[in-house]
Amino acid sequence: EIVMTQSPATLSVSPGERATLSCRASQSLSSNLAWFQQKPGQAPRLLIYDASARATGIPARFSGSESGTEFTLTISSLQSEDFAIYYCQQYNNWPRTFGQGTKVEIK
Amino acid sequence: EVQLVESGGALVQPGGSLRLSCAASGFTVYDNYMSWVRHTPGKGLEWVSLIYNGDSAHYTDSVRGRFSVSRDTSKNTMYLQMSALRVEDTAIYYCVRDLNVWGQGTLVTVSS
Numbered sequence A: 001e002i003v004m005t006q007s008p009a010t011l012s013v014s015p016g017e018r019a020t021l022s023c024r025a026s027q028s029l030s031s032n033l034a035w036f037q038q039k040p041g042q043a044p045r046l047l048i049y050d051a052s053a054r055a056t057g058i059p060a061r062f063s064g065s066e067s068g069t070e071f072t073l074t075i076s077s078l079q080s081e082d083f084a085i086y087y088c089q090q091y092n093n094w095p096r097t098f099g100q101g102t103k104v105e106i107k
Numbered sequence B: 001e002v003q004l005v006e007s008g009g010a011l012v013q014p015g016g017s018l019r020l021s022c023a024a025s026g027f028t029v030y031d032n033y034m035s036w037v038r039h040t041p042g043k044g045l046e047w048v049s050l051i052y053n054g055d056s057a058h059y060t061d062s063v064r065g066r067f068s069v070s071r072d073t074s075k076n077t078m079y080l081q082m083s084a085l086r087v088e089d090t091a092i093y094y095c096v097r098d099l100n101v102w103g104q105g106t107l108v109t110v111s112s
Helices: none
Strands: A004-007 A010-013 A019-025 A033-038 A045-049 A062-067 A070-075 A085-090 A102-106 B003-007 B018-025 B034-040 B044-052 B056-059 B067-072 B077-082 B091-097 B106-110
Touching: A004 A085, A010 A019, A019 A033, A019 A085, A019 A102, A033 A062, A045 A062, A070 A085, A085 B044, B003 B091, B018 B034, B018 B091, B018 B106, B034 B067, B044 B067, B044 B077, B056 B067, B077 B091
Parallel strands: A010 A102
Antiparallel strands: A004 A019, A019 A070, A033 A045, A033 A085, A062 A070, A085 A102, B003 B018, B018 B077, B034 B044, B034 B091, B044 B056, B067 B077, B091 B106
């Protein structure tokens, strides 16, 4: 099973600042990685797929990148609606696995 | 409109069984990769199972042999049959099309 490790567990950021979230895979993923946003009481929402492709309707302030087995989600200028929990998920191997999440909170 | 609606969540005793349903509209479940994902406040999101290419399916290790996923093309619905339920199966269960279409979730509580 591929283990996905997200860091940090909590990120405190002021509105308007940049947020950088990390996700490390225990094996190569061939770019088969997605990022999701989840707010309390809501279903997760797909932000990024194939490591760097934005899903339909996702603002340009969200971007994804990869370097080997390290993946990064960057939110260029945090808006109030961006405070949430973010998860990465690999879909390269079975079983598919999620990271444990990064909570982005207001500083 | 593309939509998924889950149902069937309930309070069940450890060792019991439950069947979740996921009714789809706006697309055909048979032609898509369809997953079940569960969420708990303490553990976050956990991928549970996926069905594709007819009846091919994969499961996470903790549910393999206890859970079974299936599809009914006449009802355009996916199911998750859960048996030998454990307290740790307590979660909100979401059905998902590919990665980008999620239902609203249904709550399963396993408790005596």
